[in-house]
Amino acid sequence: MVxxxxxxxxxxxxxNHCSTRIS
Structure with missing residues (x-):
């Protein structure tokens, strides 16, 4: 996530992993 x-x-x-942050 970093x-x-x-x-x-x-x-x-x-x-994949950034979608949960920019979502």
Whole structure:
């Protein structure tokens, strides 16, 4: 969940672990 610091929010996996943060 601390991977938000990386450009994962624009990656194909942003809807996996970041979706619970930006939701």
């Amino acid at each position: 991977k938000v610091e990386a450009p994962d929010h624009k990656g194909p996996g942003y809807k």
